[in-house]
Amino acid sequence: MEKILITGGSGLIGKNLSSYLSSQNYEVRLLSRKKDLNNSSVYFWDLESGYIDEEALAGIDHIIHLAGAGIAEKRWTAKRKNEIIESRVKSAELLFSEVNKMYIKPKTFISASAVGYYGAVTTEKVFTETDNPENDFQGKVCQQWESSSQKFSELGIRNVQLRFGVVLSAKGGALPRMMLPIKLWIGSALGTGNQFVPWVHIDDVARIIEKAILDEDISGPYNVVAPEYKTNKELVEAIAWKMGKPLFMPNVPRFLLKLILGEMSQLVGSRISSKKILDSAYTFSYPILDKALSDLLSDDN
Numbered sequence: 380m381e382k383i384l385i386t387g388g389s390g391l392i393g394k395n396l397s398s399y400l401s402s403q404n405y406e407v408r409l410l411s412r413k414k415d416l417n418n419s420s421v422y423f424w425d426l427e428s429g430y431i432d433e434e435a436l437a438g439i440d441h442i443i444h445l446a447g448a449g450i451a452e453k454r455w456t457a458k459r460k461n462e463i464i465e466s467r468v469k470s471a472e473l474l475f476s477e478v479n480k481m482y483i484k485p486k487t488f489i490s491a492s493a494v495g496y497y498g499a500v501t502t503e504k505v506f507t508e509t510d511n512p513e514n515d516f517q518g519k520v521c522q523q524w525e526s527s528s529q530k531f532s533e534l535g536i537r538n539v540q541l542r543f544g545v546v547l548s549a550k551g552g553a554l555p556r557m558m559l560p561i562k563l564w565i566g567s568a569l570g571t572g573n574q575f576v577p578w579v580h581i582d583d584v585a586r587i588i589e590k591a592i593l594d595e596d597i598s599g600p601y602n603v604v605a606p607e608y609k610t611n612k613e614l615v616e617a618i619a620w621k622m623g624k625p626l627f628m629p630n631v632p633r634f635l636l637k638l639i640l641g642e643m644s645q646l647v648g649s650r651i652s653s654k655k656i657l658d659s660a661y662t663f664s665y666p667i668l669d670k671a672l673s674d675l676l677s678d679d680n
């Protein structure tokens with residue numbers, strides 16, 4: 380049974396991934412900032428003091444690095460920006476030095492990244508993995524985040540950077556946040572509504588991570604987004620339609636978004652290509668938004 384260590388495994392993606400990988404017969408360990416005395420598969424680490432419970436890494440086959448302070452959780456003050464970067468980069472560096480120190484050689488190091496790599500501009504361009512990062516905050520975060528995981532090449536460890544789009548789940552993240560105003564009949568598109576929202580169903584995220592574990596040809600950056608492009612307006616309308624609550628409010632004006640969210644009002648923007656992962660023979664379970672929403676908004680979820 381292969382052993383997998385997931386950092387940030389208590390989060391939205393991590394929880395779904397852990398239960399998926401356990402169901403596929405992997406031994407799953409979680410590395411967390413919170414001790415859980417009732418769960419022997421949770422191991423403790425502390426970024427401040429540079430501590431990792433060595434037991435977490437003993438005999439490990441794959442590391443999946445998902446930990447990071449929420450990008451869209453709080454306003455981007457200078458302090459918060461620093462936390463966003465350090466929680467991803469310092470943590471990867473700590474894992475690197477511990478792996479090096481313990482003379483262990485996991486087969487893969489898979490790190491989360493985000494389509495924020497390409498910036499929040501809406502253009503006609505469809506971005507691919509060979510494009511350069513944007514010179515804004517998100518672009519810089521993703522660049523440093525990815526560099527810290529590429530460092531594992533120095534130890535001869537295959538590394539993969541997964542640039543997630545907006546992960547759709549019924550259990551948290553963007554979808555419930557978009558559903559709330561619709562439920563209250565005050566849902567509407569944001570700004571012009573024409574900005575693209577690269578999206579992906581959470582089950583495809585788990586299956587793509589498993590593909591990255593199993594397929595030795597997978598290496599370097601991959602966009603993890605569904606092949607169907609949707610604008611913010613189309614996405615909000617599709618959710619409202621599925622909820623049986625049509626939209627009648629005008630779009631939220633851009634200046635108001637900026638006032639409420641500051642720099643954070645610019646989270647997504649252009650179309651992002653899924654060609655590279657499709658070319659690696661991955662078949663999306665949810666390639667179309669309509670199918671993804673039918674699943675996520677069904678009573679089973």
Ligand SMILES: NC(=O)c1ccc[n+]([C@@H]2O[C@H](COP(=O)([O-])OP(=O)(O)OC[C@H]3O[C@@H](n4cnc5c(N)ncnc54)[C@H](OP(=O)(O)O)[C@@H]3O)[C@@H](O)[C@H]2O)c1
Nearest residue numbers: 387389390391392411412446447448466491493543545546
């Ligand atoms: N969800 C999305 O739509 C999306 C899109 C693009 C990229 N991503 C990226 O994918 C990763 C996983 O996403 P997610 O939605 O599962 O995130 P999440 O629900 O916010 O979970 C992230 C986990 O990281 C750990 N964490 C939080 N703050 C931290 C800090 N200051 N220092 C160290 N660890 C910290 C926490 O685990 P413990 O409390 O157990 O330590 C937390 O459960 C994140 O890095 C995120 O930026 C997500």
